[in-house]
Amino acid sequence: MKLTKADDKIYTAFRESFPDLRIQVLDPEDLKxxxxxxxxxxxxxxxxxxxxxxxxxxxxxxxxEKDYTEENTLFGKWCQHHNYTV
Structure with a gap:
């Protein structure tokens, strides 16, 4: 799935900046x-x-792997969301 023309560039930069950040299950402290x-x-x-x-x-x-619920949702920036989606 492509969200922008720059997806590959964004994800590469993301992994360079955050090589150990888990994306399957987020820790709010890693974002906030x-x-x-x-x-x-x-x-x-x-x-x-x-x-x-x-x-x-x-x-x-x-x-x-879980639905959008109050317990499973956090407000973040689009640039954070993009890396978990692509």
Whole structure:
């Protein structure tokens, strides 16, 4: 599935920036802690002008095999969501 023309570039940059980040089951601390935000901010900002909605908010499922429920959902940035979708 392709979401943008830059999918391969985005995913490659994601894995370079976050090589050990688990994507099947997310830990909210990996996305929302102060330390995580310092890593995610420059990662997301590098796609400004490449991806139209690079900094928009979206819902993320914590466990990709479960439905969108209150317990399994976190609000994140589109650039975070993109890497778990592709």
């Amino acid at each position: 802690s102060a330390e995580a935000k310092e890593k995610w901010r420059p990662f997301c900002n590098q796609f400004e002008g490449i991806v139209e909605d690079f900094n928009y908010g979206t819902l993320l499922r914590l466990d990709c």
